[in-house]
Amino acid sequence: MDINASMTDWSLGAAYVDGQVSPIKDAKIPMTDWGYRRSDVTYDVVGVYYGAFFRLDDHIRRFRASMDKLRLSPEESNEDIVRILTGLVQRTGLREAYVAMDCLRGKPLPGLPYHPAYGRAYLACFAIPWVWLFTEEQQARGVHALIAKTPRIPDASVDPTVKNFHWGDLTRASFEAHDAGFDTAVLLDHEGFLTEGPGFNVFAVIDGTVVSPPRGALEGITRLSVKELCAELGIPHDIRPVSRDDLEQADEVFFSTTAGGIMPVSRLGSRILGNDRPGPLSARLRETFWAKRREGWHATPITYGTAA
Amino acid sequence: MDINASMTDWSLGAAYVDGQVSPIKDAKIPMTDWGYRRSDVTYDVVGVYYGAFFRLDDHIRRFRASMDKLRLSPEESNEDIVRILTGLVQRTGLREAYVAMDCLRGKPLPGLPYHPAYGRAYLACFAIPWVWLFTEEQQARGVHALIAKTPRIPDASVDPTVKNFHWGDLTRASFEAHDAGFDTAVLLDHEGFLTEGPGFNVFAVIDGTVVSPPRGALEGITRLSVKELCAELGIPHDIRPVSRDDLEQADEVFFSTTAGGIMPVSRLGSRILGNDRPGPLSARLRETFWAKRREGWHATPITYGTAA
Numbered sequence: 001m002d003i004n005a006s007m008t009d010w011s012l013g014a015a016y017v018d019g020q021v022s023p024i025k026d027a028k029i030p031m032t033d034w035g036y037r038r039s040d041v042t043y044d045v046v047g048v049y050y051g052a053f054f055r056l057d058d059h060i061r062r063f064r065a066s067m068d069k070l071r072l073s074p075e076e077s078n079e080d081i082v083r084i085l086t087g088l089v090q091r092t093g094l095r096e097a098y099v100a101m102d103c104l105r106g107k108p109l110p111g112l113p114y115h116p117a118y119g120r121a122y123l124a125c126f127a128i129p130w131v132w133l134f135t136e137e138q139q140a141r142g143v144h145a146l147i148a149k150t151p152r153i154p155d156a157s158v159d160p161t162v163k164n165f166h167w168g169d170l171t172r173a174s175f176e177a178h179d180a181g182f183d184t185a186v187l188l189d190h191e192g193f194l195t196e197g198p199g200f201n202v203f204a205v206i207d208g209t210v211v212s213p214p215r216g217a218l219e220g221i222t223r224l225s226v227k228e229l230c231a232e233l234g235i236p237h238d239i240r241p242v243s244r245d246d247l248e249q250a251d252e253v254f255f256s257t258t259a260g261g262i263m264p265v266s267r268l269g270s271r272i273l274g275n276d277r278p279g280p281l282s283a284r285l286r287e288t289f290w291a292k293r294r295e296g297w298h299a300t301p302i303t304y305g306t307a308a
Numbered sequence: 309m310d311i312n313a314s315m316t317d318w319s320l321g322a323a324y325v326d327g328q329v330s331p332i333k334d335a336k337i338p339m340t341d342w343g344y345r346r347s348d349v350t351y352d353v354v355g356v357y358y359g360a361f362f363r364l365d366d367h368i369r370r371f372r373a374s375m376d377k378l379r380l381s382p383e384e385s386n387e388d389i390v391r392i393l394t395g396l397v398q399r400t401g402l403r404e405a406y407v408a409m410d411c412l413r414g415k416p417l418p419g420l421p422y423h424p425a426y427g428r429a430y431l432a433c434f435a436i437p438w439v440w441l442f443t444e445e446q447q448a449r450g451v452h453a454l455i456a457k458t459p460r461i462p463d464a465s466v467d468p469t470v471k472n473f474h475w476g477d478l479t480r481a482s483f484e485a486h487d488a489g490f491d492t493a494v495l496l497d498h499e500g501f502l503t504e505g506p507g508f509n510v511f512a513v514i515d516g517t518v519v520s521p522p523r524g525a526l527e528g529i530t531r532l533s534v535k536e537l538c539a540e541l542g543i544p545h546d547i548r549p550v551s552r553d554d555l556e557q558a559d560e561v562f563f564s565t566t567a568g569g570i571m572p573v574s575r576l577g578s579r580i581l582g583n584d585r586p587g588p589l590s591a592r593l594r595e596t597f598w599a600k601r602r603e604g605w606h607a608t609p610i611t612y613g614t615a616a
Contacts, residue, residue: 015339017339024339024340025338027338027339027340028336028337028338028339029336029337029338029339029344030333030335030336030337031323031325031332031335031336031337031410031432031434032332032335032434032436035344036337036343036344036473037473038473038475038478038479039347039473039474039475039476040475040476040479071483102339114439114441115482115486116479116482116483117482117483117486124339126339126340128340131422133422150464150465151462151464151465152465153461153462153465153466153474154459154461154462154465154498156458156459156498157458157459157460157461157462157476157477157498158461158474158476158477159476164476165344165345165346165347166347166461166466166474166476167346167347167348168347168348168465168466168467168472168474169465169466170346171346171348171424174423174424174425175379175424175425178423178425190462190464190465190498
C-alpha cells in the first residue's frame with residue numbers, strides 16, 4: 001500500500017488482491033504463487049463504457065464456469081465479485097474502464113502435499129483506464145493481420161474456453177506479425193483450421209454468412225454479441241470450421257474482443273480485402289454495436305461518487 | 309520490504325526482483341506484468357546441496373538460451389546472475405536450497421505500442437529451502453505414476469526447451485493422477501509418444517538401454533547428468549522416441565529433476581514394475597548420482613558467512 005494514500009491517483013487504476021484494496025501500482029502477486037509460477041489461474045475481463053458494465057452477468061457466469069473447470073473455489077460469491085468490481089470502478093471514477101478478475105491457485109502450503117489440489121485459491125481484480133486492443137487509426141483503416149506459422153495450443157492440452165494466460169503461442173505469433181509489419185496475427189490449429197488471435201475471436205464473411213469456428217477459441221462474450229446483432233440485422237450467421245482457404249477467400253474478416261468491440265480487418269497476409277478498408281458488413285456490425293452500447297444494451301450502469 | 313528487517317528470518321528464503329533484494333515473503337510480481345498476465349516469462353532452477361551449486365554454468369547457459377529465444381534481454385549479465393544467486397544463498401545460509409531465476413517480459417509501457425516487443429525485461433530470482441519433488445518415502449518405495457489422458461502441449465505451439473510456466477496440461481494431468489491415487493503423471497504427445505511429467509524428465513529402461521525422448525520435453529540438466537552417468541557406468545543410453553507400448557513394457561522407469569535428482573518409479577498406471585520397488589539400474593544410477601554429488605561432481609561451492 002502507498003504510504004501516503006492521499007497522494008494516490010486512483011484514476012490510474014484500483015485493485016483488489018485477496019481481500020486487500022490498493023492502487024494499481026501496488027497490486028502484486030507472490031512470486032511463489034502457482035498462479036504465476038504454473039500459470040494456474042483463470043481470468044475474465046469485462047468492459048465499462050458510457051459509465052456501465054457490458055454484459056456483466058455473462059462475464060461473471062463465464063468466470064465462475066472457468067474456475068469450476070479448474071477446481072478453483074475462492075471464498076467470494078458471484079455477488080461479492082460484482083460488489084468488488086463495482087467498488088473498484090467507483091473508486092477510480094472511470095467511465096471507460098478495463099476491469100479484470102483473476103482467480104489464482106495460491107501458494108504451496110506448509111504441511112500439505114505439494115499438489116495444486118491443496119492450494120488456497122483467491123481472487124485478484126483490477127480496474128484501469130479503458131484499453132483499445134487496436135488504435136483508432138488501426139480500426140479506421142482496418143487491422144492488418146498475418147496468418148501465423150505458430151499453431152494454436154490444442155484444446156485437448158489446454159481448454160481455450162477456460163480463459164487463460166497460456167499465451168506462448170499467441171506471443172510468438174505476435175512477434176511473427178511485428179517482424180513482418182502487421183498489427184497482429186491469427187492462428188490456425190494443427191490441422192490448419194482457424195482458431196483465434198491474441199486477445200480476440202475471428203470471423204470470416206463467406207458468401208454473405210458471418211462464420212466463426214466452433215473449437216480452438218474462447219467462447220467470447222463479444223462474439224456472442226455478434227451473433228445477436230446478426231439475428232437482429234437479418235445477417236446469416238454460422239458456427240462452423242473455417243479452413244485456411246475459407247479464411248483467405250473470405251469477403252470480409254473481422255475480430256471481436258472486450259477490449260474494443262468489433263474490429264474490421266483490411267489486410268490478411270498478402271491479401272488486401274475489399275478496397276483496403278473495412279468491409280461493409282463489418283462496418284455495419286461495428287456501428288450497430290456501438291450505437292446499441294450507447295443506448296444501454298446489456299448495460300449495468302455504475303453509480304459514481306459514492307465510493308469511500 | 310519488511311519494515312523491521314532485523315526480525316526477518318532469511319532462512320525461509322531471499323529474493324531479488326528487478327534490482328531489489330527482499331525476504332521471500334515480500335517477493336512479488338506486478339499484476340499487470342506480461343510475465344504473469346501472458347505467462348511471457350522463462351525461468352531456470354539450480355539446486356544447492358552439500359553447500360554447493362550443481363552444474364551452475366549449465367543452468368545459466370540454458371537460462372540465457374531461453375531468454376534469447378523469447379527475445380528477453382534483461383540488463384544483468386551471466387556474471388551478474390551468478391553473483392545475485394550466490395548472494396541470495398549466502399544471505400539465507402542454506403546449504404540445501406532451491407534457487408530459481410525468472411526473466412519476465414515486463415509491463416506495457418505508456419507511450420509505446422501495446423506489444424511485447426516493447427516490454428522492459430527484468431530478472432526475478434529467489435533462494436528457498438530445498439524442495440524434494442517427491443518425499444523420501446515416495447523415493448524409497450518408488451514413485452507411482454499415471455499415464456495421463458491429457459496430451460502435452462506440442463513443441464510447435466510452445467517450445468518445451470524454453471523452460472516455461474505453461475503448465476495447464478501438466479496441472480490437469482496432476483489432478484488426473486491425484487484423483488486416481490497416484491503421486492504424479494507422465495504425459496504423451498498428440499501422437500502417443502512419451503514427453504515428460506510435471507517438473508521432471510522421464511526415462512524408460514528397454515532391453516538394458518536407458519532411453520529418453522528427443523522431443524516434447526525440456527532438455528534437462530539432470531537428464532544430461534544421467535547420460536554422463538550411463539557413459540561412466542557402461543550402461544547403454546539412447547535418445548529416441550518412446551511409444552506408449554515401449555513405456556508400458558519397459559523393464560524400469562525413472563524420472564530426473566533438479567528438485568530431487570533421479571527418482572525411480574515402481575508403478576506405472578495399472579502396471580507394477582519389478583517387485584513394486586525401484587529397479588536395480590534406476591537405484592544404481594540414483595546412488596551413484598548422490599555419491600558423486602557428495603564428492604563435488606560439477607559443484608560450485610558457496611562461501612558462507614560473508615554476506616551483508
